[in-house]
Amino acid sequence: xxxxxxxxxxxxxxxxxxxxxxxxxxxxxxELRQGEVLALVGESGCxxxxxxxxxxxxxSPDRWKVTADEIRxxxxxxxxxxxxxxxxxxxxxxxxxxxxxxxxxxPVFTCGYQLCSVFRRHRGMGRRESRExxxxxxxxxxxxxxxxxxxxxxxxxxxxxxxxxxxxxAMACRPAVLIxxxxxxxxxxxxxxxxxxxxxxxxxxxxxxxxLITHDLGVVxxxxxxxxxxxxxxxxxNARVDELFDRPRHPATVTLLSHAAGAVN
Amino acid sequence: MxxxxxxxxxxxxxxxxxxxxxxxxxxxxxxxxxxxxxxxQDWSSAGGDRWASPxxxxxxxxxxLGQDIFQRSIYSVRTAFEIGLVVSVLSTLLGAILGxxxxxxxxxxxxxxxxxxxxxxxxxxFYLFVAAVAFALQGKPWAMHVxxxxxxxxxxxxxxxxxxxxxxxxxxxxxxxxxxLPDLVILARHVLPNTGHILLIQASIVFVAAIKTEVILSFLxxxxxxxxxxxxxxxxxxxxxxxxxxxxFIAASAMxxxxxxxxxxxxxxxxxxxxPREAAL
Amino acid sequence: xxxxxxxLAHGGLLILGVTLISFSLMVWFGPDQTYSxxxxxxxxxxxxxxxxxxxYDQPFIERYVSYLTDLFTLNLGASNSSGEAVSNILKKxxxxxxxxxxxxxxxxxxxxxxxxxxxxxxxxRWIDRLINGFSVTSMSISFLVVIIFxxxxxxxxxxxxxxxxxxxxxxxxxSYLLYVTVPxxxxxxxxxxxNTRFYRAVFVEEAGKDHIRTARAFGASPASILWRHxxxxxxxxxxxxxxxxIPLIVVSGxxxxxxxxxxxxxxxxxxxxxxxxDQPVLKAVVGLTAVxxxxxxxxxxxxxxxxDPRIA
Numbered sequence: 001x002x003x004x005x006x007x008x009x010x011x012x013x014x015x016x017x018x019x020x021x022x023x024x025x026x027x028x029x030x031e032l033r034q035g036e037v038l039a040l041v042g043e044s045g046c047x048x049x050x051x052x053x054x055x056x057x058x059x060s061p062d063r064w065k066v067t068a069d070e071i072r073x074x075x076x077x078x079x080x081x082x083x084x085x086x087x088x089x090x091x092x093x094x095x096x097x098x099x100x101x102x103x104x105x106x107p108v109f110t111c112g113y114q115l116c117s118v119f120r121r122h123r124g125m126g127r128r129e130s131r132e133x134x135x136x137x138x139x140x141x142x143x144x145x146x147x148x149x150x151x152x153x154x155x156x157x158x159x160x161x162x163x164x165x166x167x168x169x170a171m172a173c174r175p176a177v178l179i180x181x182x183x184x185x186x187x188x189x190x191x192x193x194x195x196x197x198x199x200x201x202x203x204x205x206x207x208x209x210x211x212l213i214t215h216d217l218g219v220v221x222x223x224x225x226x227x228x229x230x231x232x233x234x235x236x237x238n239a240r241v242d243e244l245f246d247r248p249r250h251p252a253t254v255t256l257l258s259h260a261a262g263a264v265n
Numbered sequence: 266m267x268x269x270x271x272x273x274x275x276x277x278x279x280x281x282x283x284x285x286x287x288x289x290x291x292x293x294x295x296x297x298x299x300x301x302x303x304x305x306q307d308w309s310s311a312g313g314d315r316w317a318s319p320x321x322x323x324x325x326x327x328x329x330l331g332q333d334i335f336q337r338s339i340y341s342v343r344t345a346f347e348i349g350l351v352v353s354v355l356s357t358l359l360g361a362i363l364g365x366x367x368x369x370x371x372x373x374x375x376x377x378x379x380x381x382x383x384x385x386x387x388x389x390x391f392y393l394f395v396a397a398v399a400f401a402l403q404g405k406p407w408a409m410h411v412x413x414x415x416x417x418x419x420x421x422x423x424x425x426x427x428x429x430x431x432x433x434x435x436x437x438x439x440x441x442x443x444x445x446l447p448d449l450v451i452l453a454r455h456v457l458p459n460t461g462h463i464l465l466i467q468a469s470i471v472f473v474a475a476i477k478t479e480v481i482l483s484f485l486x487x488x489x490x491x492x493x494x495x496x497x498x499x500x501x502x503x504x505x506x507x508x509x510x511x512x513x514f515i516a517a518s519a520m521x522x523x524x525x526x527x528x529x530x531x532x533x534x535x536x537x538x539x540x541p542r543e544a545a546l
Numbered sequence: 547x548x549x550x551x552x553x554l555a556h557g558g559l560l561i562l563g564v565t566l567i568s569f570s571l572m573v574w575f576g577p578d579q580t581y582s583x584x585x586x587x588x589x590x591x592x593x594x595x596x597x598x599x600x601x602y603d604q605p606f607i608e609r610y611v612s613y614l615t616d617l618f619t620l621n622l623g624a625s626n627s628s629g630e631a632v633s634n635i636l637k638k639x640x641x642x643x644x645x646x647x648x649x650x651x652x653x654x655x656x657x658x659x660x661x662x663x664x665x666x667x668x669x670x671r672w673i674d675r676l677i678n679g680f681s682v683t684s685m686s687i688s689f690l691v692v693i694i695f696x697x698x699x700x701x702x703x704x705x706x707x708x709x710x711x712x713x714x715x716x717x718x719x720x721s722y723l724l725y726v727t728v729p730x731x732x733x734x735x736x737x738x739x740x741n742t743r744f745y746r747a748v749f750v751e752e753a754g755k756d757h758i759r760t761a762r763a764f765g766a767s768p769a770s771i772l773w774r775h776x777x778x779x780x781x782x783x784x785x786x787x788x789x790x791x792i793p794l795i796v797v798s799g800x801x802x803x804x805x806x807x808x809x810x811x812x813x814x815x816x817x818x819x820x821x822x823x824d825q826p827v828l829k830a831v832v833g834l835t836a837v838x839x840x841x842x843x844x845x846x847x848x849x850x851x852x853x854d855p856r857i858a
Contacts, residue, residue, distance in 0.1 A: 056763055062670045083768070091764030098763075103756035107856055108778050118764050153855040169764060385563030388839045390797035393832070396820040397568065401575035473685075480688045481802055485817065499690050503806075506698045507711070518691040525686035533682070 005209050006032040006055070006094070006177045009070035013050045013233075016065045024050040024064075026233035032177060037200060037210045039220040039241070041256060042230035048213045049099075051230070052179045056096050057086050074176055092122035092173040097199070099182040101162035105154040111138075111165045112150030118172045133172070141168045142198055160191035167199055174206040181213045196223060217260040221245065229253045275538040282534020288527025292342055299343035307336045319512065326512040328498075329505055337493050338516045344494040345476050345524065348410065352475035353468040356414045360421025361464055365452055367422065368429025379426070383419040391416060392485065395478075399487045406490040409482050413475055421467040428460050462539040469532035473525055480521065495521045553847065557840040564836040565617065569610050572820075572828050578602075617833040623826040627818075632830045635815060642714060643800045643811035649726060650733030651795055655788055657734065658741025665742070666749040667772055677742060684739025693732045693806050700728050712808040729803045737795075741787075748783045752776045781853040789846045793838045797831070 013025040025047045032038050040048050053059050054066045057078065071078040073094055081089070098104040106114060112134055119130040131150070138146035141164045154162055163183060170178055180199060184192035200223050203210045212224055220227050220241060227244050229237035231252035237244065248254050276282055298304035319326045326334055367379035386394075398412035432438060433456070441451045482488035483496030484503070495517040502514035588596075594603075601609055616623070622632035665677040699705035709728050716722045752758070753776050761771050800813030808814075812831065819827035850857045 053759075058759055058762055087765045087767055089765070090762070096763045098756065098760060100756055104760045106757040106761065106775055106779070108781075108854060117766070121765055155856050166760075381559060381563060384560055385567060388560060388564050388793075388836060389568060389832070390794060390801070390835055392798045392801045393568075393816060393820065393835075394571075396817070397571035400820065400823070401571045477688055480690050484690050485802070485805065486821075496690070499688070499694065503694060506694055506704075507702060509704055511698075511704075514691075514694060518688070518695075521688055521691070522686055525688075526682065529682050529686050 002034040002036065004031040005034050005074050006211070007070060007072045008055060009068065011051065011054055011068040011071060012066070013047070013054045013059065014065045016061070016063055023047075023233050025054060028230075028233075028235055030228055030235060030238065032209050032211055034209055035204070035207055036225045037203065037212055037223050039224035039227040040211060040213045040230060041215060041217065041220055041227055042252070043256070044215060046230045047233040048230055049181055052096065052181050052211070052213055056090060056094065056179065057081075058096075088122070091118055091170075091175075093175055094177045094179070095170040095173070095175040097163070097166050097170045097178065097180040097183045099185055101159045101166060101186060104166060105162060107154055109153075110150065111152050111154060111157070115150075115165070115169050115172060118169050122173045134168075137168045137172055138165075141165075141171075141202070142194075158191075159187050160195055163187065163195050164198065167195070167202065171202050171206060171208065175208055177211065178203060178208050179211045179213070182215070183212075184219075185214075185216075215256075217245075217256055229256065272538050276534055279534040279537065281530045282537075285527040285530030285532075285534065288523060289531055292524050292527070293346065295339060295342040296346040299340055304339050306340075307333060328501055328513045329510070334498075334512050334516050337498060338495065338520045340493055341495045341498065341517070341520065342524075344489060344492055345479070345521075348479050348489075348494075349472040349475050351410050352413045352417060353471040355410075356417040356471050357421055357464050357468045359414060360418035360467065361425050361457060361460065363418065364422035364425025365429050365457055365460070368426040369433065369448065369452055369456070371426075371430045371433070376426070379422065383422055386416050386419055389416075391478075392481070395482060396485070396487055404490065409479065409488050413478060417471050417474060421464070421471070424463050424467065425460050428463055429456055432456050432459050462535075466532065466535050466539065469528060469535060473528045473532065476521070476525065553844065557843065561836045561840060564839075565614060565833065566610065568828070568832040569613050572832070573609065573613060573825060574606060613829065617829060622830045625819075625827050626824045627822045632826050635827065636812070636830060636834075639810060639812045639815050642809065643796060643804070643813060645716070645722065646714075646726060646729055646803065646809060646811055647733065647796055647800055650730040650737070651792070653730065654734045654737035655741055657738050658745050659784065661738070661742040662745030662749050663772055663777070665746045666753055666776065667768065669750060669753075677746070681739040681742045681746075684735060685743070687736075689732070689736045689802060690806075692735050693803070696728050696732050696735075697807075700731075712806075714807075714809040714811075725809075729807055729809070732803065733795075733799060744787060745780075745784070748780045749776050752779045755779070778853075782850060785846060785849050785853065789842050789849070792842060793835055797835055 008031075009029045011025055011028040012023050014023045015021055028047075028051050030038070040051070042048050050059070050064075054064075054068075055071055055078070059066055068079055073089065076089065076093070078086070078089070105111070112131070115134040115137060116125075116127075116130040119125045119133050123130075123133075125133060135146040135150060138149045143149045143161070143164065149157070149161070149165065154165070157165065167183075178199075183199060184195050187195060196219065200210065202208070212219070214220060224241050227237075227239060227241050228235050229244070229250060229252055231250070236250040237248070237253050239249075244253065245257070248257055276286075295304060299306075315327060315329050328334055328337070363379050363382075367376040370376050394416060395409065395412040398415070399408040402408040402411065438451060438455060441455055479488050479494060480496035480499060483494055484500040488494065488496050498513050498517035499521075502511075502517065505511070506514050597603055601612065604612075615621075620633075622636075624631050625635060628635075661677050661681075665674040668674045697711060701707065701709045701711045709724055714725050716725055749772075753772070758771060758775055761775050766775070797813060797816065800811050801817050802813070803809065804811045804814035805817050815827060816831045818824070819831070
């Protein structure tokens with residue numbers, strides 16, 4: 001078995017104002033191993049996104065209370081980083097692709113500028129060098145005319161193209177871990193398959209482990225090695241994908257499976 | 266009902282807001298006292314010496330006519346509430362009606378005309394408009410009120426219009442239309458009550474604006490015609506301060522400031538309680 | 547093309563509305579000048595003659611149309627009270643008002659943007675609360691109180707006595723600074739509270755957008771997020787507020803400041819014209835304000851295209 005690149009132990013997320021309310025994530029623990037695609041599945045609202053944002057350190061402390069015994073990324077304990085140190089790791093060692101390609105990119109900067117700024121920030125590149133790396137990266141994620149993409153604003157691109165730009169930004173620094181939060185939910189079916197295939201292929205090529213958040217068991221069956229099932233903020237099942245489909249143990253998994261079957265029928 | 270209780274609880278927890286409410290309530294009691302003829306009745310008699318120092322005779326001293334500044338600043342509470350209440354109630358009402366009609370008939374000529382009227386009124390410099398109204402009404406004491414109501418409704422109107430357009434597409438309105446209730450009934454019974462929070466907040470904002478505007482208008486000679494107000498006291502004091510007499514100025518500005526501060530805090534607390542969106546960010 | 551036409555039609559309707567309302571109020575219901583123009587003991591014929599000259603015998607529509615015609619042919623006429631050509635008066639006073647208002651207007655907005663950014667950066671912390679307290683305080687003090695206080699404090703022997711109490715004898719930079727400082731401070735203090743409130747709300751909303759989370763996920767520092775992403779995305783509301791407060795500040799703001807400090811700008815002229823019923827001057831001021839509004843709308847639309855790539 002490959003060594004773990006990301007270890008999460010007893011991660012809980014609560015709203016800062018109402019400690020009496022049910023936590024969004026409740027003592028979540030799991031390991032993400034090198035090179036694998038680990039699916040995090042569950043109904044919408046079960047706490048998948050909040051778990052991911054907590055790992056990335058994106059939850060603002062005046063709204064969310066995040067506690068964890070351990071969130072370790074290859075030897076670095078993320079919970080003990082200063083904001084500056086965390087900023088150096090985010091986008092280079094661990095990265096994220098978001099659900100909404102419509103709003104996740106800054107509308108007033110070109111795609112090229114936004115990708116360049118990742119290279120500049122984490123690789124210390126200058127203007128020329130970051131431009132060349134960006135053009136190469138746009139080519140790598142399947143743009144036939146990288147130059148044109150470079151000069152486009154997000155609103156000028158289709159949803160699938162925007163998500164590719166997002167993937168290019170997330171994978172630019174060949175991170176150890178990529179969290180993909182429902183990366184294709186907002187896209188149409190054919191585009192979905194292309195974008196996911198691209199993502200997984202790129203992860204394999206760069207040796208990036210992927211935490212794939214989804215509610216779609218079809219996606220899980222096709223791309224993931226293992227799956228975590230989340231329900232009501234808790235991880236209720238952790239199994240290899242074939243086992244999950246053959247012998248679901250938790251009612252939440254059964255429900256998910258029946259929904260997937262219903263969707264097929 | 267349950268949501269009213271929740272809002273009240275939220276207001277109660279807001280310390281600055283509660284302090285503001287107390288201040289406003291205290292001022293309102295003063296105003297009631299003046300209305301009832303118990304307070305500040307001696308505001309116009311010019312009995313004492315001019316520019317007397319504060320003392321047992323006149324607590325805040327006297328002005329250049331020898332009038333008791335304390336009596337005058339207390340009587341002005343009533344003036345302020347009269348202006349604030351009249352202007353805020355009428356302009357909120359006007360904004361609610363025009364905004365609701367515009368929103369209900371959104372994107373039609375009715376909507377277009379209301380927006381046009383609001384745009385026109387917002388494009389005329391305000392003091393110029395008030396002055397013109399004051400002249401058109403030939404020195405009527407309520408010229409100032411008319412001018413303020415005629416221009417202050419536009420903000421409320423726009424907000425209510427946007428909210429009504431949102432509410433209009435909700436299911437309970439659609440079903441009310443489906444069972445054939447007339448438009449006016451739906452508007453009055455189902456739509457307008459849902460804009461209550463906007464109206465309350467706008468009324469509190471307009472109240473503050475009206476009192477502040479009265480000061481400027483009274484200074485320009487377009488404001489309170491008979492009676493006394495903090496604006497008139499400040500206008501008087503512009504002469505006095507250059508001669509080194511500050512009692513009038515200090516009394517009027519302090520009374521004005523405390524009320525406005527209280528109202529602003531109350532208005533903020535209302536906005537926070539009704540619109541937790543910003544607080545949640 | 548279609549867009550430009552719609553803008554033009556919209557602007558035309560707005561001018562029509564503004565002139566119609568101001569005509570009704572100021573001319574139709576405005577002060578009657580007959581008796582200030584005829585001599586004592588004038589005969590009925592003389593009075594009728596004067597009324598005819600002034601156009602008082604014409605019906606509403608005709609007077610309104612001739613009012614519009616005068617406006618659009620820039621036939622501004624001469625002031626009733628001083629006899630001076632209105633165009634001359636405007637030429638003299640508008641530059642004074644611009645010199646008077648520009649520093650305070652710009653400083654008030656810049657300070658509001660700076661405080662708004664700082665409050666957003668430290669949202670919910672004590673510095674945010676301090677800035678908010680300062681804004682509410684500034685919003686709770688009357689403009690008149692600020693002016694009187696600053697005048698006493700800075701211009702009289704009861705305070706620091708550094709600046710002239712009133713007037714406008716500007717001959718060079720040093721005299722300009724001498725006369726502009728106190729009005730500028732007043733304007734800044736009175737606008738900064740509202741501006742800070744507004745800009746903070748804009749920035750806080752922008753800071754809550756999805757793409758800000760993206761920027762953070764890719765390691766951008768809080769300062770660069772605020773400076774680059776939040777500020778640049780807020781340029782549209784900033785521009786709107788800035789541009790559309792220009793005509794209001796210039797006329798309404800200068801009206802008060804100029805009449806208080808005795809500065810011969812457009813605000814004072816307008817105010818005097820209102821109190822004297824000087825219609826030619828009023829016509830010119832109202833007409834120019836409406837045109838300025840349209841001009842600013844067009845200009846603002848052009849600026850939008852420069853700062854937001856989504857607006858084509």
